[in-house]
Amino acid sequence: MSGILELGIMLFHVMVVIIILFLVPIPFTWMERKVAGHIQQRLGPMRVGWHGVLQPLADGIKLLTKEDIIPDRADRLLFKIAPIISLVPPFAVFVAVPFADNLLLSDMNIGLLYILAVAGLGIYGVIFGGWASNSKYSLLGSIRSCAQLISYEIPMGFAVIGVMMLSQSMNLSDIVNAQADTWNIVYQPLGFFVFFIAGLAEAQRVPFDLAEAEGDLGAGYHTEYSGMRFSYFMISEYLVMLTISVLCVILFFGGWHGFLLPLPPLLWFTLKVGFFVYLFMWIRFTFPRYRYDQLMSIGWKVLFPLSLANILVTGFFIV
Amino acid sequence: MTEMTLLDKSPGNESPIKEILLNLGPQHPSTHGVLRLLLQMEGEKIEALDIIIGYLHRGNEKLAESFTYTQIIPLTDRLDYLCQPSNNLAYCLAVEKLLGIEAPERAQYIRVMMTELSRISGHLLISGALPMDLGAMTTLLYVMREREMIMDLMEMATGARMHSSYVRVGGIREDLPEGFTDRMLEFCRIFRARIVDYETLVDKNRMFLRRTRDIGVISAVDAIDWGLSGPCLRASGVDWDMRRDNPYEIYDRLQFDVIVRENGDCYDRWKCRMDEMRESVKMIEQCLAQMPKQGPVMVDMPQIAFPGDKGKVQASMESLIQQFQLSAYGFKVPAGETYVSIEAPKGELGFYIISDGSEKPFRMKIRAPSFVNLQVLYDLCKGYYLADVIAIVGSLDPVMKEVDK
Numbered sequence: 001m002s003g004i005l006e007l008g009i010m011l012f013h014v015m016v017v018i019i020i021l022f023l024v025p026i027p028f029t030w031m032e033r034k035v036a037g038h039i040q041q042r043l044g045p046m047r048v049g050w051h052g053v054l055q056p057l058a059d060g061i062k063l064l065t066k067e068d069i070i071p072d073r074a075d076r077l078l079f080k081i082a083p084i085i086s087l088v089p090p091f092a093v094f095v096a097v098p099f100a101d102n103l104l105l106s107d108m109n110i111g112l113l114y115i116l117a118v119a120g121l122g123i124y125g126v127i128f129g130g131w132a133s134n135s136k137y138s139l140l141g142s143i144r145s146c147a148q149l150i151s152y153e154i155p156m157g158f159a160v161i162g163v164m165m166l167s168q169s170m171n172l173s174d175i176v177n178a179q180a181d182t183w184n185i186v187y188q189p190l191g192f193f194v195f196f197i198a199g200l201a202e203a204q205r206v207p208f209d210l211a212e213a214e215g216d217l218g219a220g221y222h223t224e225y226s227g228m229r230f231s232y233f234m235i236s237e238y239l240v241m242l243t244i245s246v247l248c249v250i251l252f253f254g255g256w257h258g259f260l261l262p263l264p265p266l267l268w269f270t271l272k273v274g275f276f277v278y279l280f281m282w283i284r285f286t287f288p289r290y291r292y293d294q295l296m297s298i299g300w301k302v303l304f305p306l307s308l309a310n311i312l313v314t315g316f317f318i319v
Numbered sequence: 320m321t322e323m324t325l326l327d328k329s330p331g332n333e334s335p336i337k338e339i340l341l342n343l344g345p346q347h348p349s350t351h352g353v354l355r356l357l358l359q360m361e362g363e364k365i366e367a368l369d370i371i372i373g374y375l376h377r378g379n380e381k382l383a384e385s386f387t388y389t390q391i392i393p394l395t396d397r398l399d400y401l402c403q404p405s406n407n408l409a410y411c412l413a414v415e416k417l418l419g420i421e422a423p424e425r426a427q428y429i430r431v432m433m434t435e436l437s438r439i440s441g442h443l444l445i446s447g448a449l450p451m452d453l454g455a456m457t458t459l460l461y462v463m464r465e466r467e468m469i470m471d472l473m474e475m476a477t478g479a480r481m482h483s484s485y486v487r488v489g490g491i492r493e494d495l496p497e498g499f500t501d502r503m504l505e506f507c508r509i510f511r512a513r514i515v516d517y518e519t520l521v522d523k524n525r526m527f528l529r530r531t532r533d534i535g536v537i538s539a540v541d542a543i544d545w546g547l548s549g550p551c552l553r554a555s556g557v558d559w560d561m562r563r564d565n566p567y568e569i570y571d572r573l574q575f576d577v578i579v580r581e582n583g584d585c586y587d588r589w590k591c592r593m594d595e596m597r598e599s600v601k602m603i604e605q606c607l608a609q610m611p612k613q614g615p616v617m618v619d620m621p622q623i624a625f626p627g628d629k630g631k632v633q634a635s636m637e638s639l640i641q642q643f644q645l646s647a648y649g650f651k652v653p654a655g656e657t658y659v660s661i662e663a664p665k666g667e668l669g670f671y672i673i674s675d676g677s678e679k680p681f682r683m684k685i686r687a688p689s690f691v692n693l694q695v696l697y698d699l700c701k702g703y704y705l706a707d708v709i710a711i712v713g714s715l716d717p718v719m720k721e722v723d724k
Binding site (some may be wrong): 140143209215287288291 | 454
């Protein structure tokens with residue numbers, strides 16, 4: 001009996017997290033458009049609701065009612081499942097994320113490794129989507145994202161090793177608790193730098209949004225997608241952005257630990273994550289994008305050696 | 320294009336690597352209109368490309384043969400639609416040369432001032448559009464803000480934002496309205512500061528520099544051989560500007576520097592335009608200072624110019640006949656042929672007109688700078704990446720309406 005109850009409670013928790021995550025893109029799209037507007041000397045959406053707060057809902061209705069177009073000669077099966085493949089991993093990541101003390105679904109010993117591994121799977125959606133569309137623009141977008149993947153995943157993985165060495169754990173709660181006094185950013189500025197830049201690439205945001213580069217590829221891998229399938233890609237992009245922001249906060253900025261103001265831990269966590277999300281948007285509307293060979297050379301020639309040096313220096317100080 | 324191998328698929332000529340044939344345009348976010356490129360790529364590296372134009376062809380040159388000389392002015396508006404006064408000016412100078420007349424001094428100053436204003440407008444758009452094609456969207460919206468001010472000034476002086484048809488054979492259509500000078504000076508003051516804004520946003524940005532430096536390089540010799548002109552030529556280090564070297568109107572009375580850069584890459588072409596905008600602001604201010612405060616803005620020749628005072632048309636029979644004759648039949652231009660070119664924002668804009676003595680030109684040929692500049696694209700893009708093609712097209716700054724005429 002208690003087993004069924006436990007299962008029920010667990011399912012309930014999972015549902016709550018999934019629903020919250022599905023709702024996350026709503027404020028994010030609004031925020032992104034507002035941030036874009038104000039950076040670009042415009043107002044952004046103003047018509048639907050107070051200062052356009054209902055704009056994401058209007059967009060959602062529009063996307064739901066759009067015709068779902070599948071191009072001729074597309075690989076229909078892959079074309080249909082690619083958005084879902086792209087959508088699932090960002091959700092799965094949040095199983096291991098501690099939002100506050102003891103506020104998490106599963107306290108894994110290898111939470112960090114799990115997150116990095118699962119988050120990396122999302123790229124398959126992009127690759128399949130571009131491949132299945134049977135369009136050259138989509139295909140080029142996919143090729144670029146493959147090239148991008150191998151360039152940033154390794155520096156990203158290496159960048160967090162410094163954090164693991166400091167907290168002697170891969171459990172995210174332990175990592176946060178180890179930062180109760182001093183945040184990791186103090187000891188690991190270089191690690192954060194590498195992690196954040198690789199994170200920008202992971203989230204496919206400017207300056208590394210080569211896979212969708214609207215300037216040269218139309219819309220890259222999701223050129224041929226429309227309606228809800230397109231919005232799946234958008235939701236997954238926002239969730240990956242959220243994942244990277246959450247990881248930055250947990251690994252380098254003390255998770256739910258605050259300073260000066262005695263705010264509730266969850267609020268501190270949300271504020272910090274919100275700041276990083278804003279940072280992503282700020283960067284998007286300020287910088288141009290790199291060419292894909294330039295991204296690869298940054299990944300291999302700059303980030304990779306830097307992350308190795310970071311491990312070396314950290315190891316030196318710990319010993 | 321003898322090196323073009325797109326259609327040459329004879330056996331023995333097949334590459335072991337599978338090439339991609341990519342069709343870029345005519346509807347594409349970064350082709351600045353309806354330019355269509357057929358790219359043959361190995362991966363993302365450009366092996367060969369074909370430029371396909373003509374999607375906006377309206378037969379301006381042929382149309383001109385059945386229009387009177389005044390009716391052609393609106394046609395020239397629609398060449399490089401970002402800088403209409405330049406096009407008007409080049410055409411009117413050619414007709415004036417055939418007629419053997421010259422516009423009054425005040426009209427010349429106003430013409431030059433408006434031309435420089437439109438140069439800023441044209442350069443502004445591309446200075447913002449090039450970073451946007453590379454992903455930095457914000458710059459475009461910044462320049463649009465200033466372009467709006469230019470549009471307002473244009474509307475104030477000419478009554479139209481885009482197709483102003485302001486310059487007429489023998490002068491300009493109307494004198495400047497009251498309060499224009501002050502607003503122009505205010506614009507110059509604001510704009511000076513704003514150029515610095517754009518530069519802070521993009522000029523020192525390493526990503527922008529990496530995307531534009533040493534991309535699409537053309538040497539001075541090649542640039543001359545291909546017939547490049549305007550900023551594209553000066554960016555390669557050729558010190559040639561029609562405004563200084565072959566002055567027309569009152570350019571010889573203005574103090575300005577000709578911006579010349581060395582490398583001939585995308586960045587230099589972009590930067591050249593940025594600096595030229597500063598020079599244009601200088602020129603506008605000098606025009607405003609030197610301009611005679613009073614005086615006619617149209618030649619006093621009833622057979623060419625409309626009666627200056629509209630009230631006269633209702634009051635005097637001669638003026639009414641003059642107005643009717645000019646509107647209905649136009650004016651006759653002595654037989655002969657001429658070529659006049661000016662330094663338009665995109666480069667050397669020339670009009671070649673043959674007159675048979677009637678009201679309509681026998682033949683009109685436009686030397687459109689965008690068209691000539693665009694032909695260098697094949698050489699510039701070869702060996703670079705797909706993403707660079709976008710930067711190169713943007714830095715050449717073709718206006719497709721001018722290319723297709």
